[in-house]
Amino acid sequence: MKVALITGITGQDGAYLAEFLLNKGYVVHGVKRRSSLFNTDRIDHLRYDGLEHNPKFINHFGDLTDSTNLIRIIQEVQPDEIYNLGAMSHVKVSFEVPEYTANVDGLGTLRILEAVRLLGLTKKTKIYQASTSELYGLVQEVPQKETTPFYPRSPYAVAKMYGFWITVNYREAYDMFAVNGILFNHESPLRGETFVTRKITRGVAQIVLGLQKKISLGNLDARRDWGHAQDYVEAMWLILQQDKPEDYVIATGVTTTVRDFIKMAFAEVGVELAFEGEGVNEVAKVVACNDPEYHLEIGQIVVEVDPVYFRPTEVDLLIGDPTKCQEKLGWKPKHDLASLVKDMMGADVALFKRDAYLMQGGHKVLRYHE
Numbered sequence: 001m002k003v004a005l006i007t008g009i010t011g012q013d014g015a016y017l018a019e020f021l022l023n024k025g026y027v028v029h030g031v032k033r034r035s036s037l038f039n040t041d042r043i044d045h046l047r048y049d050g051l052e053h054n055p056k057f058i059n060h061f062g063d064l065t066d067s068t069n070l071i072r073i074i075q076e077v078q079p080d081e082i083y084n085l086g087a088m089s090h091v092k093v094s095f096e097v098p099e100y101t102a103n104v105d106g107l108g109t110l111r112i113l114e115a116v117r118l119l120g121l122t123k124k125t126k127i128y129q130a131s132t133s134e135l136y137g138l139v140q141e142v143p144q145k146e147t148t149p150f151y152p153r154s155p156y157a158v159a160k161m162y163g164f165w166i167t168v169n170y171r172e173a174y175d176m177f178a179v180n181g182i183l184f185n186h187e188s189p190l191r192g193e194t195f196v197t198r199k200i201t202r203g204v205a206q207i208v209l210g211l212q213k214k215i216s217l218g219n220l221d222a223r224r225d226w227g228h229a230q231d232y233v234e235a236m237w238l239i240l241q242q243d244k245p246e247d248y249v250i251a252t253g254v255t256t257t258v259r260d261f262i263k264m265a266f267a268e269v270g271v272e273l274a275f276e277g278e279g280v281n282e283v284a285k286v287v288a289c290n291d292p293e294y295h296l297e298i299g300q301i302v303v304e305v306d307p308v309y310f311r312p313t314e315v316d317l318l319i320g321d322p323t324k325c326q327e328k329l330g331w332k333p334k335h336d337l338a339s340l341v342k343d344m345m346g347a348d349v350a351l352f353k354r355d356a357y358l359m360q361g362g363h364k365v366l367r368y369h370e
């Protein structure tokens, strides 16, 4: 029975990966941070088997800034595979907390690699490092592949660049199975609420249910290669099952603007939009509402641009070349963008219908009564 250790277990990818590995028969250990509120919503269904704790899923308190704690956990767990997914993962926030981001996302990777080396586990433990398409930053080549030069454009991306190269260095210096998955954006109903796709699908659901008037967003021209997180965690696992440790780009090869993602999300609930104006004056108005369940006024502004969401330096265009991962890993995603949007919209409409029903019944829902 293989044993895996996942940092970032409470995050989007940690939750999907844990489920994927448990289904493959692994014993899964997670590292989670202490927080003042429960933060295990995404993994609670895995922690319990009926009313009993699942003995194959064990969580440990820990932090990527604390090397003694990481050494202790790795010594106890003796993992066959480590997936280092823990990170301060928000690009815009990294401009506000650059030093912390460097510590967690950059040095945190070093702490994991060094712990494995110090514990004499270099021949036993394979390490997956969560690298990112943000490394490509300012466009050097289209589409971006494993050999495309990096040009990071945020403290997050610069920290992840250290994580990338220290992983390569430990592989070469100590003959470790330490590899990078350079993953392009991947989303899901479990996506953090402040990333643009989830902010949009939540906003659309709230608007059609009468819980919110409009969504305020930043750069609508940015283009991203969006896939489904469920597909991407399988790629992480496949990368560690290869005979040779190598780095891989994981992407769909299709890029879409934020604006088009907005149109797709509204279309999913029968609302057609028209965009008007430019730059900070751009808005999206309702031109048709085809679902009798929802009552939106024609001409109602449902999206506006707020410069507060602009970034000091932006990444304009990401589009990955999945040739290597398709040919060498045999990786094939089950979702396309349309099915991703459908999945996310379905989940968010269901989520906010609960709020709407409660409020119609005269009950208080905290987030609407600040």
Ligand code: NDP
Residues within 6 Å of the ligand: 007, 008, 009, 010, 011, 012, 013, 014, 031, 032, 033, 035, 039, 062, 063, 064, 065, 084, 085, 086, 087, 088, 089, 090, 104, 130, 131, 132, 133, 182, 183, 184, 185, 186, 187, 192
């Ligand atoms: P999330 O933001 O959803 O999850 C991040 C996880 O890291 C959370 O569990 C968080 O804990 C944990 N974490 C944050 N800081 C620390 C710390 N100091 N010590 C230990 N754990 C910490 O990210 P995703 O699941 O989306 O992404 C997973 C990884 O993949 C990240 O490294 C991200 O940078 C990278 N990545 C993501 C992509 C994407 O499109 N999703 C694309 C490419 C790379 P808590 O819940 O307590 O906040």
Ligand code: GDR
Residues within 6 Å of the ligand: 089, 090, 091, 092, 131, 132, 133, 134, 183, 184, 185, 186, 194, 195, 196, 197, 199, 216, 217, 218, 219, 220, 222, 223, 224, 258, 309, 310, 311, 314, 315
């Ligand atoms: P990204 O994802 O920065 O690519 O990083 P995010 O969804 O935050 O932004 C994507 C693009 O949308 C534009 N945008 C907005 N973004 C946010 N968050 N909020 C807004 O209101 C908004 N309006 C427009 C952004 O400017 C950007 O161009 C994600 C993270 O998961 C990283 O951890 C990961 O490494 C990369 O994907 C690949």
